[in-house]
Amino acid sequence: xxxxxxFSFMLPSLLAMFLFIVLPTGSIIVQSFYTEHGKAxxxxxxxxxxxxxxxxxxxxxxxxxxxxxxxxGKFNGLGTYLDRAHLAVxxxxxxxxxxxxxxxxxxxxxNLPFYKALSFTIAYTFFATPLAMMVGFLVAMAVNNIPKKIxxxxxxLSLLPYIVTPLIGSLTLFWMINSNGIIGATLQFIFNDPDxxxxxxxxxxxxxxxxxxxxxxxxxxxxxxYAGLQTIPQDTMESAMIDGASKWERIRYVxxxxxxxxTTFLALVLMMDNFRIFEPIVGFSAEANxxxxxxxxxxxxNGQVDKLYGSAASTSVxxxxxxxxxxxxxxLRTWRSFKQKNPDGSAS
Amino acid sequence: MTRLCALATxxxxxxxxxxxxxAAECGIESGSVRVLSNDIDSLGVVLNEARQCVSDTVNVxxxxxxxxxxxxxxxxxxxxxxxxxxxxxxxxLPPLLSAGLVRPLDEYVEKYGQDLKxxxxxxxxxxxxxxxxxxxxxxxxxxxxxxxxxxxxxxKTYQExxxxxxxxxxxxxxxxxxxxxxEAGWYLGNEFVNNYLGLGGQFFEPGSAExxxxxxxxxxxxxxxxxxTEYMPPEYLTLTADDLKKLYLDGKVAIIxxxxxxxxxxxxxxxxxxxxxxxxxxAPAPTLGGYDIPAAALWWDGFTIAKNVSDEDAEASFRxxxxxxxxxxxxxHPNAATWLIKGYQxxxxxxxxxxxxxxxxRPYPMNPFMGIMHAALGSExxxxxxxxxxxEQALADVEAAYRTSARASGFLD
Numbered sequence: 001x002x003x004x005x006x007f008s009f010m011l012p013s014l015l016a017m018f019l020f021i022v023l024p025t026g027s028i029i030v031q032s033f034y035t036e037h038g039k040a041x042x043x044x045x046x047x048x049x050x051x052x053x054x055x056x057x058x059x060x061x062x063x064x065x066x067x068x069x070x071x072x073g074k075f076n077g078l079g080t081y082l083d084r085a086h087l088a089v090x091x092x093x094x095x096x097x098x099x100x101x102x103x104x105x106x107x108x109x110x111n112l113p114f115y116k117a118l119s120f121t122i123a124y125t126f127f128a129t130p131l132a133m134m135v136g137f138l139v140a141m142a143v144n145n146i147p148k149k150i151x152x153x154x155x156x157l158s159l160l161p162y163i164v165t166p167l168i169g170s171l172t173l174f175w176m177i178n179s180n181g182i183i184g185a186t187l188q189f190i191f192n193d194p195d196x197x198x199x200x201x202x203x204x205x206x207x208x209x210x211x212x213x214x215x216x217x218x219x220x221x222x223x224x225x226y227a228g229l230q231t232i233p234q235d236t237m238e239s240a241m242i243d244g245a246s247k248w249e250r251i252r253y254v255x256x257x258x259x260x261x262x263t264t265f266l267a268l269v270l271m272m273d274n275f276r277i278f279e280p281i282v283g284f285s286a287e288a289n290x291x292x293x294x295x296x297x298x299x300x301x302n303g304q305v306d307k308l309y310g311s312a313a314s315t316s317v318x319x320x321x322x323x324x325x326x327x328x329x330x331x332l333r334t335w336r337s338f339k340q341k342n343p344d345g346s347a348s
Numbered sequence: 349m350t351r352l353c354a355l356a357t358x359x360x361x362x363x364x365x366x367x368x369x370x371a372a373e374c375g376i377e378s379g380s381v382r383v384l385s386n387d388i389d390s391l392g393v394v395l396n397e398a399r400q401c402v403s404d405t406v407n408v409x410x411x412x413x414x415x416x417x418x419x420x421x422x423x424x425x426x427x428x429x430x431x432x433x434x435x436x437x438x439x440x441l442p443p444l445l446s447a448g449l450v451r452p453l454d455e456y457v458e459k460y461g462q463d464l465k466x467x468x469x470x471x472x473x474x475x476x477x478x479x480x481x482x483x484x485x486x487x488x489x490x491x492x493x494x495x496x497x498x499x500x501x502x503x504k505t506y507q508e509x510x511x512x513x514x515x516x517x518x519x520x521x522x523x524x525x526x527x528x529x530x531e532a533g534w535y536l537g538n539e540f541v542n543n544y545l546g547l548g549g550q551f552f553e554p555g556s557a558e559x560x561x562x563x564x565x566x567x568x569x570x571x572x573x574x575x576x577t578e579y580m581p582p583e584y585l586t587l588t589a590d591d592l593k594k595l596y597l598d599g600k601v602a603i604i605x606x607x608x609x610x611x612x613x614x615x616x617x618x619x620x621x622x623x624x625x626x627x628x629x630x631a632p633a634p635t636l637g638g639y640d641i642p643a644a645a646l647w648w649d650g651f652t653i654a655k656n657v658s659d660e661d662a663e664a665s666f667r668x669x670x671x672x673x674x675x676x677x678x679x680x681h682p683n684a685a686t687w688l689i690k691g692y693q694x695x696x697x698x699x700x701x702x703x704x705x706x707x708x709x710r711p712y713p714m715n716p717f718m719g720i721m722h723a724a725l726g727s728e729x730x731x732x733x734x735x736x737x738x739x740e741q742a743l744a745d746v747e748a749a750y751r752t753s754a755r756a757s758g759f760l761d
Contacts, residue, residue, distance in 0.1 A: 036758035044473040199583035285586040288532035288730035
């Protein structure tokens with residue numbers, strides 16, 4: 001293909017990528033280096049239905065002047081990245097100076113909002129991703145072995161959790177695990193503990209969110225694996241059978257190796273998806289026990305009357321960096337297997 | 349055919365006349381009234397009346413949305429502003445003031461505000477910036493039947509609330525006699541604000557944005573909140589005011605400090621639980637720590653007019669709102685809200701809010717950085733509530749989180 005025709009094919013896509021990916025990301029990165037201008041405060045008498053009080057107000061003239069001089073705000077460099085709501089460098093060095101045991105260091109770091117959000121985000125990603133893939137694989141194997149007649153309806157039912165919007169799904173489940181709800185009441189009955197509440201303890205909240213995540217995500221690996229199962233070469237299967245391989249051995253030595261490339265692809269997509277966990281935290285009102293990076297961004301922009309754009313932008317950039325770090329092992333792996341297949345490096 | 353036309357005209361005539369009559373009563377010649385409002389019923393009452401001012405030359409458009417907070421500043425910042433009227437309350441006016449988007453209203457008050465009481469005017473430095481028309485606060489809702497069965501007089505202080513809860517629990521009537529809107533986030537922060545105000549506490553150093561809540565009063569508030577949770581359902585950190593209502597009307601809890609604006613659904617004889625509504629007593633918010641301040645912040649709701657609209661639209665908007673909040677509206681809907689409107693005959697249900705005001709309740713702090721403080725309280729107190737850290741540590745965390753956000757917003761260096 002000539003360079004000319006290559007570019008004419010690529011141009012629309014490059015343009016779209018520039019407009020919808022490079023520009024917004026760039027603007028977020030720029031935003032993350034700025035904070036709002038210092039505000040001049042003054043006291044004024046404030047009267048209303050409940051009497052008068054001296055309250056603090058912003059001196060608008062001075063603030064307006066500053067804003068006109070520098071509309072982006074005050075340049076803060078990496079200040080926002082290093083503050084308590086993000087990497088908390090000062091706080092962490094203080095924690096290391098003052099703490100006496102490793103346990104204290106961990107619990108005090110966990111007390112900082114960014115690390116609290118990061119801990120849950122990572123835990124969720126590392127539990128929900130492999131478990132959802134496992135469940136998806138098992139469902140795919142099961143569906144592959146059921147009679148043709150009922151396959152259609154079963155596939156449709158297995159896909160349902162993925163179709164339900166996460167917010168709606170989590171709200172529904174939230175009502176069900178209520179102590180009056182069907183799951184909550186059943187669990188209380190089984191464990192004979194009338195005070196058992198999935199919403200109250202941090203550990204149970206994490207477990208609930210992860211189980212929800214597996215339930216919601218499993219249909220995706222299911223569909224991919226099920227499609228993969230249709231491509232298994234029957235000859236290999238038959239020869240394995242003739243060689244006397246048991247059912248388990250056939251799965252272990254034929255099916256799984258055949259599906260392995262799909263697993264890498266699934267791990268990549270699911271990890272990226274799970275890393276931005278957000279809606280279930282809102283749906284389960286889980287803020288007290290579990291927050292995520294996406295939730296922190298939302299909270300900066302929508303959780304209060306005032307919006308913290310700089311803070312949200314910094315968290316966004318940090319999230320992107322975390323995703324890249326997370327994906328490096330998977331990407332390296334893909335690259336290595338690509339090199340193995342094409343030792344001369346030609347991509348044909 | 350002609351007869352049909354005549355019939356239609358006769359039938360429609362009163363309708364046409366009625367609307368023209370209302371429009372005439374508004375007295376607006378021309379202009380465009382564009383309202384941004386929270387989506388709550390009581391505001392809808394006023395807005396539906398204001399909508400009557402529509403005529404050939406007056407255009408009224410209303411957007412009622414619970415997302416009003418997140419769009420108001422951007423929507424009013426452009427010129428001309430998308431909305432000429434913003435319905436605001438104690439905590440949503442400051443962001444508009446901070447951005448300089450509010451028009452001084454004194455001129456209009458003088459011309460068209462004959463029916464306003466002086467205390468309806470929200471004044472800063474002597475200039476009217478908003479008009480309030482209803483008040484709100486939390487106050488006690490109690491199961492009178494249970495209290496009288498056990499011979500407990502209706503509690504007036506938090507200590508008495510706790511004692512009553514213990515008695516109810518020990519009598520085996522309810523496992524969790526208390527509940528409060530403690531959902532992590534805005535609600536939890538709000539309960540701290542209520543109680544801290546009840547102790548006469550100050551959130552900031554006077555005249556500055558420096559926080560000042562890490563003190564014995566703050567600790568006392570947290571200890572009370574923690575003590576209350578012993579009598580609350582275990583998932584208390586997920587309860588909102590709506591959940592509170594469900595628990596109460598379901599007969600699961602006996603004493604709650606609930607929003608006055610929700611009094612109707614709690615006392616409704618045709619509501620979800622008529623026997624509970626019938627047995628319900630209402631009283632001002634309880635006091636604490638030997639102070640006689642009801643521990644519930646006072647709120648007002650009202651409207652303000654955008655700066656970036658034409659004088660014609662601003663005047664039309666002000667007059668339409670005045671028409672919407674005339675005294676007959678308040679008296680036709682006496683239970684819709686605790687109106688601040690002149691000539692309002694308060695019914696029994698409004699007593700909770702009115703008594704909380706008259707017995708010395710304190711207003712929700714109205715300054716540009718209170719929103720940041722509220723958010724910090726909401727997210728940093730959860731560890732304490734779950735017993736994972738001390739009250740002092742929790743308050744230190746709140747101050748640290750507040751300082752971080754306040755620095756990002758330019759309030760602190």
